[in-house]
Amino acid sequence: xxxxxxxxxxxxAGYPPAPRPGGSLRDWVRNGGxxxxxxxxxxxxxxxxxxxxxxxxxxxxxxxxxxxxxxxFTSTMWSFGAQYGxxxxxxxxxxxxxxxxxxxxxxxxxxxxxxIALIVAVPVSxxxxxxxxxxxxxxLASLVGGFLELLAGIPSVIxxxxxxxxxxxxxxxxxxxxxxxxxxxxxxxxFFRGDPGNGQGLLTSGLIxxxxxxxxxxxxxxxxxxxxxxxxxxxxxALGMSDFECARRVTLxxxxxxxxxxxxxxxxxxxxxTIAVAMVCGDNLSQVATNLYATMTTIAADIVLNLDxxxxxxxxxxxxxxxxxxxxxxxxxxxxxxRVLVRRSSGTxxxxxxxx
Amino acid sequence: xxxxxxxxxxxxxxxxxxxMITTAGTGSGTGIADAGTGTATIGASDAYLSSSNMSxxxxxxxxPLTVAALMVNxxxxxxxxxxxxxxxxxxxxYSGKITTWxxxxxxxxxxxxxxxxxxxxxxxxADSSGSTFLFTSYLNAQDPxxxxxxxxxxxxxxxxxxxxxxETGSGGMVTGCGATKGCIAYIGxxxxxxxxxxxxxxxxxxxxxxxxxxxxxxxxxxxxxSFSGSTPSSGSQSLINTSAPTGYPxxxxxxxxVKKTQPxxxxxxxxxxxxxxxxxxGASSKYLSAVSFQPLPANVTTVAKNLVSSISG
Numbered sequence: 001x002x003x004x005x006x007x008x009x010x011x012x013a014g015y016p017p018a019p020r021p022g023g024s025l026r027d028w029v030r031n032g033g034x035x036x037x038x039x040x041x042x043x044x045x046x047x048x049x050x051x052x053x054x055x056x057x058x059x060x061x062x063x064x065x066x067x068x069x070x071x072x073f074t075s076t077m078w079s080f081g082a083q084y085g086x087x088x089x090x091x092x093x094x095x096x097x098x099x100x101x102x103x104x105x106x107x108x109x110x111x112x113x114x115x116i117a118l119i120v121a122v123p124v125s126x127x128x129x130x131x132x133x134x135x136x137x138x139x140l141a142s143l144v145g146g147f148l149e150l151l152a153g154i155p156s157v158i159x160x161x162x163x164x165x166x167x168x169x170x171x172x173x174x175x176x177x178x179x180x181x182x183x184x185x186x187x188x189x190x191f192f193r194g195d196p197g198n199g200q201g202l203l204t205s206g207l208i209x210x211x212x213x214x215x216x217x218x219x220x221x222x223x224x225x226x227x228x229x230x231x232x233x234x235x236x237x238a239l240g241m242s243d244f245e246c247a248r249r250v251t252l253x254x255x256x257x258x259x260x261x262x263x264x265x266x267x268x269x270x271x272x273x274t275i276a277v278a279m280v281c282g283d284n285l286s287q288v289a290t291n292l293y294a295t296m297t298t299i300a301a302d303i304v305l306n307l308d309x310x311x312x313x314x315x316x317x318x319x320x321x322x323x324x325x326x327x328x329x330x331x332x333x334x335x336x337x338x339r340v341l342v343r344r345s346s347g348t349x350x351x352x353x354x355x356x
Numbered sequence: 357x358x359x360x361x362x363x364x365x366x367x368x369x370x371x372x373x374x375x376m377i378t379t380a381g382t383g384s385g386t387g388i389a390d391a392g393t394g395t396a397t398i399g400a401s402d403a404y405l406s407s408s409n410m411s412x413x414x415x416x417x418x419x420p421l422t423v424a425a426l427m428v429n430x431x432x433x434x435x436x437x438x439x440x441x442x443x444x445x446x447x448x449x450y451s452g453k454i455t456t457w458x459x460x461x462x463x464x465x466x467x468x469x470x471x472x473x474x475x476x477x478x479x480x481x482a483d484s485s486g487s488t489f490l491f492t493s494y495l496n497a498q499d500p501x502x503x504x505x506x507x508x509x510x511x512x513x514x515x516x517x518x519x520x521x522x523e524t525g526s527g528g529m530v531t532g533c534g535a536t537k538g539c540i541a542y543i544g545x546x547x548x549x550x551x552x553x554x555x556x557x558x559x560x561x562x563x564x565x566x567x568x569x570x571x572x573x574x575x576x577x578x579x580x581x582s583f584s585g586s587t588p589s590s591g592s593q594s595l596i597n598t599s600a601p602t603g604y605p606x607x608x609x610x611x612x613x614v615k616k617t618q619p620x621x622x623x624x625x626x627x628x629x630x631x632x633x634x635x636x637x638g639a640s641s642k643y644l645s646a647v648s649f650q651p652l653p654a655n656v657t658t659v660a661k662n663l664v665s666s667i668s669g
Contacts, residue, residue, distance in 0.1 A: 077513065078513050079506060079507070079512070079513040080509050080510075080511055080512070080513075081506050081509070082505045082506045082508055082509070083406055083408070083489065083508060083509030083510060084406045084407070084508065084509075085407075085505065085506075086407045086408075087407065087408050087411060094411075096408060097505075097506060098504075098505070098506025099506075165531075169535065194518075195518035195519070197518070198477055198519060198520075198521050198536065199521075200521050200522060278482065278524070279482075279524065281522075282482075282520065282521060282522045283480075283482040283522035284514070284516060284520070284522075285511075285513050285514075286513040286514070286515075286516055287516035294518070295520055295521075295522065305482050305483050305484065305511075305524075306483070306484050306511045307385075307484070308382070308383030308384065308385035308386050308483065308484035308510065308511075309383075309385055309484035309509060309510045309511035310385075310484075310511075311385045311386065311389045312384075312385040312388065312389075312406065312408060312409055312412075312510070313408055314408060314411075314412060
């Protein structure tokens with residue numbers, strides 16, 4: 001066995017100890033050998049799984065990547081082609097006549113819904129965390145905190161159901177028509193104008209995601225804010241700062257990097273959330289949303305809704321592997337970006353905040 | 357298809373307790389793939405196998421078991437009797453060229469009917485679905501110029517338009533249409549009692565002869581009669597857009613998808629016994645009427661039985 005060649009007497013950091021010659025299995029277990037082995041296996045399995053998933057996805061996706069080319073990222077045409085046509089072969093890859101895949105709507109949709117979710121969720125969560133820690137009496141605070149954690153535990157399919165049956169129609173009947181006709185016709189805000197939709201689409205998906213992300217960011221922020229020492233805050237109040245100034249200049253800068261981390265956790269949830277979005281997005285495979293209320297789709301929702309069609313097409317299933325890779329890449333990139341942000345901001349988050 | 361298989365399973369497990377059948381409701385694509393890879397013994401599908409299916413999973417065959425139809429339903433204020441619609445108008449509605457119910461094109465098909473100016477909200481299936489395949493097949497068969505053949509399938513790239521909703525499952529279509537004034541939807545006939553309860557209207561669709569028919573048993577059987585004589589021995593046949601003047605234009609065989617060569621002799625004989633049972637005892641109105649399906653005509657039953665007997669272990 002390879003490990004028995006390692007000679008560190010205690011097994012060394014991370015290495016299982018070699019069973020001593022003549023030592024019984026019982027001694028080996030008693031000396032912690034078993035625990036170390038289990039630890040090693042436990043540490044390696046997640047890595048292997050990640051590698052396995054990645055390799056499978058890449059192998060599956062290669063023909064699709066070659067066939068779809070760059071237009072996969074620039075085209076908005078997503079068509080499985082004539083399902084009962086005879087498969088044709090171009091460039092050695094079999095596909096159905098008319099089968100073309102441009103994932104721009106899915107990619108943009110994923111980013112848009114996540115952006116809406118964070119724009120709504122971050123201020124609400126931080127506000128909630130501040131109120132829970134600094135304003136509410138302890139009993140009420142633990143009650144509200146408990147509810148937040150309960151919200152985090154609601155299965156996403158339930159939130160999706162509520163979104164599809166209650167929240168979406170409510171928005172379409174009572175909220176979006178007013179905004180759509182009253183928003184000023186200027187750049188950016190023009191996106192709020194136009195057809196108010198029917199309750200499925202970008203706004204509903206984004207808000208549903210916000211509801212799912214709020215407990216994650218709020219609960220983490222609450223724990224972070226609770227950890228801010230009382231002295232700097234008392235100092236700030238003694239200097240005549242209002243509550244708002246104290247929060248903005250002392251409390252929040254103190255936990256800046258932590259809140260960015262919490263936001264990234266929330267973003268990860270928003271990017272990958274599948275079933276709730278699938279239920280309220282409107283499954284529009286071939287168009288980037290023209291306004292805030294238009295139907296759209298995300299990568300995850302598209303995969304879950306249309307996999308059954310994709311497995312019937314030689315190219316379709318491979319294209320969904322490629323789509324999965326894109327989602328993994330987006331998640332990875334946002335994670336890396338967040339790490340960079342945390343590192344940069346953590347320099348200023350120490351004992352006193354910026355501006356003091 | 358799934359509810360019927362559930363009823364068949366319960367009855368068959370009682371009649372033949374030695375054979376245990378379990379069912380799972382999935383999309384047609386999953387059913388076909390599972391039958392092809394051997395995960396499932398029987399896959400069920402609203403549509404016959406495509407040439408792509410055949411090349412992906414050689415050795416699969418589709419055995420017709422019953423006959424179903426697809427309804428076009430709507431929720432339009434003040435419209436009492438069935439609206440007349442054809443493939444051209446439906447294609448224009450689903451591409452966003454017709455946006456209100458009182459559009460001249462719809463009015464022309466419905467002389468004497470007062471149509472409201474309600475906005476049309478088109479419902480389509482969010483999940484991959486055999487209903488979508490049947491509906492888009494009808495649009496393409498009636499108006500190849502208005503609905504292209506590349507947009508026929510279980511998932512299609514619906515033309516982008518305002519006022520569209522995507523619903524999951526036939527049940528979602530019924531609920532969604534019931535809750536949306538001005539909606540139009542396509543729903544399998546097995547949901548007939550639910551669409552009636554939800555108060556949805558049911559369209560009379562134009563067939564190839566240009567006559568408008570409702571999906572009554574008589575109209576379904578009239579359409580069936582125009583096709584069944586030419587059902588090939590493989591069982592693969594599209595029953596869309598009948599030329600029979602009294603026939604309903606969107607009907608289909610419901611198929612069992614099985615591997616011709618089963619892993620062993622006992623699985624093969626059990627499978628053959630069960631499929632034969634579905635074609636005889638299971639084809640009685642006791643099971644079919646609950647889902648508004650029709651039994652196979654005699655000559656297609658023979659085609660199906662021949663396919664069953666070709667299964668080997």
